[in-house]
Amino acid sequence: MHQERLSTVAQLHQNTKHQTAPPVPVRGNSDCNRSPSDTLPKARRRVVQEPLWVAVSFPFLPLEALGKTTQQQPMAVYAQQGQTHTVITPNQPAQKSGVRSGMTLTAAQVLSPALQAVPQDVSAESEWLARLALLASRWTPAVSIAGDDLLLEISGSTRLFGGANQLLGKIRSRLTFETQSPCISAMPTAASALLCVRNGKSLCITAKEGIHAVIRKLPAKAVVAGAKQQRALKQYGISTVGDLLRLPRDGLARRLGPDLVHQLDRLLGKQADPQAAIAPPPVFQQDSAFDPGIANTGQLMPFMEILLGKLKAHLIQHHVLAEQLEWHLLNDSNLSVCIPVYLTHPRGNTLDLMKLCRLAFEGFQTPDLITHLSLRVRRFAPLPSSSADLFSILPRTTDREISLIERLQNRLGRQAVQGIGMQPDHRPEKAWSRCAVGKAVALSHGAQRPLWLFDTPRSIQMSNRQLLLGSQSFLLQRQRERICSGWWDSQSVRRDYYHAKSGALRAWVFRDLDSGIWQLHGIF
Amino acid sequence: MSLESCLQRRDIWRGKKAAPSGDAVATGFAALDQHLPNGGWPQHALTEILVEDIFYSPLWLLMPALGRIISSRPWQIWIAPPAIPYPPGLNQHGLDLSKILLINASDPADILWSAEQALRSRACSAVLCWPSRLHQSATRRLQLAAEQGGGLGICFQNESALNTHSMAALKLYCRNTDDGLCIDLIKCRGGPLHQNLMVTHPLSQSTATPRQHRDAPRKT
Numbered sequence: 001m002h003q004e005r006l007s008t009v010a011q012l013h014q015n016t017k018h019q020t021a022p023p024v025p026v027r028g029n030s031d032c033n034r035s036p037s038d039t040l041p042k043a044r045r046r047v048v049q050e051p052l053w054v055a056v057s058f059p060f061l062p063l064e065a066l067g068k069t070t071q072q073q074p075m076a077v078y079a080q081q082g083q084t085h086t087v088i089t090p091n092q093p094a095q096k097s098g099v100r101s102g103m104t105l106t107a108a109q110v111l112s113p114a115l116q117a118v119p120q121d122v123s124a125e126s127e128w129l130a131r132l133a134l135l136a137s138r139w140t141p142a143v144s145i146a147g148d149d150l151l152l153e154i155s156g157s158t159r160l161f162g163g164a165n166q167l168l169g170k171i172r173s174r175l176t177f178e179t180q181s182p183c184i185s186a187m188p189t190a191a192s193a194l195l196c197v198r199n200g201k202s203l204c205i206t207a208k209e210g211i212h213a214v215i216r217k218l219p220a221k222a223v224v225a226g227a228k229q230q231r232a233l234k235q236y237g238i239s240t241v242g243d244l245l246r247l248p249r250d251g252l253a254r255r256l257g258p259d260l261v262h263q264l265d266r267l268l269g270k271q272a273d274p275q276a277a278i279a280p281p282p283v284f285q286q287d288s289a290f291d292p293g294i295a296n297t298g299q300l301m302p303f304m305e306i307l308l309g310k311l312k313a314h315l316i317q318h319h320v321l322a323e324q325l326e327w328h329l330l331n332d333s334n335l336s337v338c339i340p341v342y343l344t345h346p347r348g349n350t351l352d353l354m355k356l357c358r359l360a361f362e363g364f365q366t367p368d369l370i371t372h373l374s375l376r377v378r379r380f381a382p383l384p385s386s387s388a389d390l391f392s393i394l395p396r397t398t399d400r401e402i403s404l405i406e407r408l409q410n411r412l413g414r415q416a417v418q419g420i421g422m423q424p425d426h427r428p429e430k431a432w433s434r435c436a437v438g439k440a441v442a443l444s445h446g447a448q449r450p451l452w453l454f455d456t457p458r459s460i461q462m463s464n465r466q467l468l469l470g471s472q473s474f475l476l477q478r479q480r481e482r483i484c485s486g487w488w489d490s491q492s493v494r495r496d497y498y499h500a501k502s503g504a505l506r507a508w509v510f511r512d513l514d515s516g517i518w519q520l521h522g523i524f
Numbered sequence: 525m526s527l528e529s530c531l532q533r534r535d536i537w538r539g540k541k542a543a544p545s546g547d548a549v550a551t552g553f554a555a556l557d558q559h560l561p562n563g564g565w566p567q568h569a570l571t572e573i574l575v576e577d578i579f580y581s582p583l584w585l586l587m588p589a590l591g592r593i594i595s596s597r598p599w600q601i602w603i604a605p606p607a608i609p610y611p612p613g614l615n616q617h618g619l620d621l622s623k624i625l626l627i628n629a630s631d632p633a634d635i636l637w638s639a640e641q642a643l644r645s646r647a648c649s650a651v652l653c654w655p656s657r658l659h660q661s662a663t664r665r666l667q668l669a670a671e672q673g674g675g676l677g678i679c680f681q682n683e684s685a686l687n688t689h690s691m692a693a694l695k696l697y698c699r700n701t702d703d704g705l706c707i708d709l710i711k712c713r714g715g716p717l718h719q720n721l722m723v724t725h726p727l728s729q730s731t732a733t734p735r736q737h738r739d740a741p742r743k744t
Binding site: 434 | 579580581582583584587599607608609610611612613614615616620621622623624625626627628629634637638641642645647648701703704705723724725727728
């Protein structure tokens with residue numbers, strides 16, 4: 001290790017003969033104590049950004065999942081394998097008295113008689129790991145869980161955090177706050193990063209050429225899965241990954257299986273190794289319960305603000321926006337009420353959301369005490385990838401218009417605010433329809449149509465050749481059109497439409513051809 | 525004290541000269557344009573139109589102005605109209621249907637709230653509303669909202685509101701007569717109150733003299 005010279009990424013590019021690129025450490029306790037300060041700025045100059053994978057392993061995960069991190073007495077988590085109980089993770093006091101993972105529980109109890117043994121809880125471990133993965137999604141959206149370790153692809157966010165080193169420092173300090181001595185490695189391939197942390201190495205390598213030098217010293221059994229193959233390795237006299245890499249590929253594939261060769265390719269980045277990023281949970285739900293109950297909706301507002309704050313944290317963490325909110329209220333007679341909050345476009349701003357929620361709650365009255373309030377969001381939209389314009393300090397007009405519609409819809413209900421459009425039908429009452437806001441369709445129409453249409457036509461008396469509606473008399477004008485249509489849907493219409501005049505009033509009247517009744521249908 | 529120095533006093537107002545106070549959009553009817561202070565419906569202001577029967581609100585009186593301003597802002601809002609504003613008819617008058625928003629509200633408080641929100645928002649070129657009854661304080665709120673938002677605020681009311689006090693910038697009373705629509709200015713900020721302005725329906729101008737109703741079908 002001491003003979004290896006420190007070389008920068010740029011040198012590696014120029015000097016391909018320089019096979020032994022050194023591992024660049026981030027932590028002092030790793031096997032190579034050199035500063036990485038001169039490697040990374042040059043790595044950033046590359047035009048095409050190479051992926052950079054950060055793997056994090058948690059050596060005390062089984063203990064942390066059970067919440068047993070601060071005990072001073074020796075303790076160990078064990079798992080039952082057949083008849084024997086095997087120690088999985090001893091804590092530090094237990095390690096001091098010689099307890100190691102892989103021992104049988106009885107052997108550990110001989111070494112440390114005061115040892116407290118706790119059974120492993122796999123579901124708690126996966127929950128704890130999911131929580132840590134959520135925590136890690138603040139640095140990059142590409143977080144995946146690989147076994148008991150986390151994998152983060154950080155090449156997209158290094159610039160945001162001021163370089164890979166700064167970001168690694170942030171990740172380290174935050175995770176050390178949450179867990180006990182996490183092992184963190186940054187490597188150009190996911191498989192090599194995982195291999196390093198599983199062997200307790202904390203490194204930061206940014207160039208693919210550096211991988212070989214790091215992994216060649218690692219034990220070969222770390223990349224070989226089956227017990228049978230591990231025995232075979234022992235027989236062949238292969239102890240390190242470097243030995244495996246020196247062997248001819250076809251022979252290796254024949255003897256130990258093709259999977260091993262693929263695994264080695266993935267380690268060196270010769271084969272693609274996509275990782276599935278964790279998806280945000282499809283539903284956000286947060287509750288708050290009130291013990292005496294709340295009678296006034298005004299008193300709910302502070303609790304709504306708290307829940308919206310939690311929603312905002314969720315939205316930021318998952319890089320999404322909310323599309324529709326639902327408030328569920330439960331009163332003391334166990335009656336549930338749902339108050340939806342309509343958004344015309346996805347939003348993430350708590351202040352805006354709170355304003356709209358206030359409007360949605362305005363019309364809500366309840367005689368009962370509210371005991372339970374919950375906020376549910378089922379629909380999310382991805383955060384727009386374009387950044388806001390630096391120079392648009394004033395809100396754009398589109399934001400204003402949309403928020404007017406949102407305000408109206410939330411106070412009056414979605415059905416109360418609609419657009420009006422035209423339908424291709426000759427029957428006047430079917431030639432229009434309500435439609436979604438701003439989605440109206442206009443069709444060209446030949447004959448003159450009125451500005452007002454009555455939902456139900458008003459019947460007119462015909463007496464002495466004059467049309468009378470109340471005290472108003474209409475003077476019939478020239479015939480306009482005959483509309484006969486709709487025989488296909490049993491709402492058939494056979495009418496003669498006329499213009500009629502009463503002073504300045506222009507009316508649209510018709511005579512039903514079947515019944516002969518005169519009716520007023522519209523006003524011009 | 526001479527007459528000139530008297531006229532220069534700020535508290536002396538000469539009634540005949542209409543003081544220009546803001547934008548207006550031409551009504552499209554010569555008789556009205558001539559007698560309204562800025563030559564049209566006042567923008568940034570509330571206009572009250574009183575009619576004999578709310579079901580026969582003379583929409584045609586507003587059509588030229590609404591068509592002129594509809595493209596200036598995203599929406600034109602109609603709040604609680606008494607009948608269906610018929611889209612084919614509106615389209616024939618050149619209104620862009622995709623900009624028209626219909627609000628169905630029966631509660632008077634909701635109607636006034638929506639009208640105020642819409643007028644204040646600066647997103648509406650015009651807000652037409654049909655509140656059943658308008659208190660003086662409500663007219664003040666709507667007038668202030670219209671001043672802030674800058675749209676055309678139109679309120680249709682029954683003739684029972686003839687003698688109520690109003691803070692609207694313009695208040696008209698329309699009566700239906702045999703010669704056409706007779707308009708009295710009840711209140712007009714910055715201009716004299718004219719009476720009996722005659723406006724005829726655009727359809728009666730275009731059509732020839734009405735035929736006898738002998739043209740009507742013989743069978744009744």
